[in-house]
Amino acid sequence: MPIYAYKCSSCQYEKDVLQKMSDPVLEVCPECNQPTFTKQVTAAGFQLKGTGWYVTDFRNQGGSKPADSGSASTPAASSAPAPSTSS
Template sequence: MPIYAYKCSSCQYEKDVLQKMSDPLLEVCPECKQSTFTKQVTAAGFQLKGTGWYVTDFRNQGGSKPADSGTASTPAAPATPTSSSSS
């Protein structure tokens, strides 16, 4: 279902509404009750419902595991140069 952004031109109230494409447009502002509530032109937003989507089916299967953020590796101490000078 698409998510539409609405804005009132009277009181500047904004709201995102989840509604079917066949639903009538909202015209009355829920805040000020004026009939100046209009749909905004925005990027498409939608919700994926049901099974068969990546988030529900493949979240923890395969692929590489993320780095463990709980353990911090300590860098090795730099090696001290050994001087073998003979006089």
């Protein structure tokens, strides 16, 4: 269940309320009993923990790939067969 922040525009009373998404919006301030209690817009309160997809899947994405240690150091000329010398 999400936590919603409410604030009264009459007495400035603030309260965080744990509600279901299907619950009706609170309108009456519990402090001054005025119908000026409104839901506030707040940032989401969650935190990503652990290794996560962003570390394991996209760590080297976008950069150059590391060179393979065996194939990058071998010159192309040495892998071709030597020309035969027939007389």
